[in-house]
Amino acid sequence: MVLNRGLFITFEGIDGSGKTRQLELLTADLKKADLKYLLLREPGGTSISEQIRKILLDRKNTEMSAETELLLFAAARAQLVKQIVEPALAAKTIVISDRFFDSTTAYQGYGRNMNVDFIQNLNDFATQGLQPDLTFYFDISVEAALNRLQNRTEKTDRIDLESQIFMEKTRAGYLQIAERNPDRVILIDAERAPEEIYKDLKLQFDQAIDSVKC
Ligand SMILES: Nc1ncnc2c1ncn2[C@@H]1O[C@H](COP(=O)(O)OP(=O)(O)O)[C@@H](O)[C@H]1O
Ligand SMILES: [Mg+2]
Numbered sequence: 759m760v761l762n763r764g765l766f767i768t769f770e771g772i773d774g775s776g777k778t779r780q781l782e783l784l785t786a787d788l789k790k791a792d793l794k795y796l797l798l799r800e801p802g803g804t805s806i807s808e809q810i811r812k813i814l815l816d817r818k819n820t821e822m823s824a825e826t827e828l829l830l831f832a833a834a835r836a837q838l839v840k841q842i843v844e845p846a847l848a849a850k851t852i853v854i855s856d857r858f859f860d861s862t863t864a865y866q867g868y869g870r871n872m873n874v875d876f877i878q879n880l881n882d883f884a885t886q887g888l889q890p891d892l893t894f895y896f897d898i899s900v901e902a903a904l905n906r907l908q909n910r911t912e913k914t915d916r917i918d919l920e921s922q923i924f925m926e927k928t929r930a931g932y933l934q935i936a937e938r939n940p941d942r943v944i945l946i947d948a949e950r951a952p953e954e955i956y957k958d959l960k961l962q963f964d965q966a967i968d969s970v971k972c
Contacts, residue, residue: 759793760972764847766888767966768858771896772929773918774903774910775948776955777856780896783956784963788852793967796846800857801834804841810834815915822916828866828877835859836884843888852967858890860935860943865917868931869924892966894959895936896948900925 769777781797788795801811810830813819835858846853859881867874900922907918936943944962948955 759791759967761794761850761852761967761970762972763970764850765852765892765966765970766843766847766855766890767852767963768855768860768890768893769896770857770860770864770893770932770935770943771898771948772900772903772925772932774905774907775896775898776906776952777896779952780894780956780959781854781856783952784854784959787960793852794850795852795854796842798838798842798853798855800838800855800861801831803838803855806837806841807834810837815917817914817916817919819916824866824870824872827870828862828872828880831862831866832880832884835862835881836886839885839888844886855890858893859885860893860895860932863935864928864931868934869920869928871927874931890942892962893939893943894946894962895932895943896946896955897929897932897936898948900929902949 769781771777785795785797801814802808810833814822814827814830814834843853843855862881863874863877866872867877903925904922933945936945946955946958
């Protein structure tokens with residue numbers, strides 16, 4: 759299938775909301791449909807951004823200040839956008855990112871009580887104004903997310919060690935972001951079975967693809 763431009767889609771939600779699971783379902787379908795796509799995860803995706811990721815997630819870095827953390831996320835993203843996302847979109851690729859700037863607004867802004875307007879300006883600076891065409895926000899209660907994570911085998915990182923209150927503030931932040939960006943952000947009830955969630959997601963995704971088909 760040929761597209762007349764690239765498409766930038768981001769997946770957002772607290773840990774345990776099911777982003778990775780839904781990405782697996784979507785990318786399986788994209789492969790079948792022979793669509794040109796690129797899957798990214800934040801922070802990371804370039805050599806520099808992966809080096810920054812290590813610093814951000816290292817459990818030994820207990821002394822990291824909230825400001826340092828914010829700027830490191832922004833720096834990793836700035837590099838990713840310039841080096842990977844912009845060129846891929848210019849080549850009419852579907853770029854899908856597991857987290858993007860809404861994570862910074864939700865976690866650092868709402869979760870850590872830093873100035874949300876400033877963070878949004880910083881996000882714009884880091885991405886040179888690039889916005890996702892579509893964002894899927896997977897909404898789930900903190901309790902349900904934590905229940906799911908208890909069964910997960912991945913190692914806990916520095917950010918996973920945060921308190922339940924931090925997660926609640928982050929979720930509330932995501933809900934604000936969804937409310938303020940109704941044209942971009944699609945709120946998905948993520949407490950359902952994976953297949954049910956995916957049905958909703960795929961419908962919206964296909965509509966987005968239809969809008970850029972040649
Ligand atoms: N809809 C769902 N219902 C129940 N469990 C789920 C669902 N989606 C994902 N899970 C499980 O919950 C855990 C977290 O899901 P994951 O996709 O890794 O979330 P995230 O990437 O948002 O942190 C995993 O063990 C996963 O298998
Ligand atoms: Mg994940």
